[in-house]
Amino acid sequence: MAQIKSLFVEGIWKNNPAIVQLLGLCPLLAVTGTVINGLGLGLATTLVLLGSNISVSLVRNLVPNEIRIPIFVMVIAAFVTVTELLMHAYTYELYLTLGIFIPLIVTNCAIIGRAEAFASKNPVQFAAFDGLMMGLGFTIILVVLGGMRELLGLGTLLDGAELLFGEGAESLTITVFDTENKFLLAILPPGAFLGMGLLIAAKNLIDQTIEKRKLQTSQKVVTRARVTGTDL
Template sequence: MSDYRKIFADGFWNNNVVLGQSLALCPLLAVTTSATNGLGLGLASLVVMVAANVLASLFNPLISRAVRIPVNILMIATLVTITDLLLNAWLHPLHKVLGLFIPLIVTNCAILGRVESFASRNAILPAAADGLAMGLGFTWVLVLMGGIRELFGAGTLFANASLLLGKHFAFLEMVIIPDYRGILLLILPPGGFLILGGMLSAKRLLEQHIAARKAAKNKLVTAVEGG
């Protein structure tokens, strides 16, 4: 159980795809003009991550080490192609918005990295948990960043969710600031860099604060035990 806690802690925070590894920045900055777009790309990436990890773990004993990387790349490309076709068939408006960034999931180093460093060396269940944790960690960063940019750029949250993700997501649509003109900079690419820098700084400051509190607590415990 402790291993699974570590897997999810790494995926969500410690080794987060964006905040910990600084990977997948191209789609992150390009797509997150709204929380809806971030959620759509995040869920698509999540499906590919979980499926790729499971298949890599399942077929690893059958694949020669000499050709493992090309086979894994081919497998990821196949999964991304299937995901792209399904999105085009069932969620065409979202497919049009995300455009090229769905096929570019193939080039997401985080997916190949997890397949190579974790899934190929572990059993199916831990591999699936790792894919799920990394996918969810990537998704929450996409949604948070898209939400911040959308909120201060347009005054809404999850705009057009029912159109892009389906009518069942209509409950997400919110107008936070009516008649809001917005800050155009946050919708444009420079706004993505500004928000990403702020999120990275906030993560580092929070980690330093937690580390300082732990150090103070340990010092107090040591002093009490020492009489």
């Protein structure tokens, strides 16, 4: 349970592939114009991460060390192909919207990095959970960044929900405010860089606040121990 908890915290917060490792930034910054685009790419990446981590962990003792990277890339490419076919079958319009960034998941450093750094060295249950948490952490950042840009640029949230959830999901779209003139800075690539910078700054601020509180608590414990003459 301790390792499961550690993997959860690492994937979601401490070692998040997007805002800590800063991996996979090309698709992250390119497609996060809306929440649905971010969620679609995040789910696709999570599926590939989960499948590739499980597969790499299963064959880790069979693959010669000299050719492990090419083998890992082949495994990842296979799961990307599966994901592409699934999107062709069920979310074709979203696939067209995301474009080249679905096939480019093969070269996502976050996926190759987890296969090499973790899945190839750990049992399948931990590798699977690590892939799921890393994918979830990546997806959360995609969705939050997409939400920020969509809200500022278009005044909506979940615009184009039918692309992912099918016909009838148009009702999920939330119009926060109506605007005739779009805020282009949020929609265009510079807005993605600014939004990403704000997310990184927010995380660093939260981490600093947590560390400061821990230090203050520790100092209070030490002071109380000195006053009462208690051994720490």
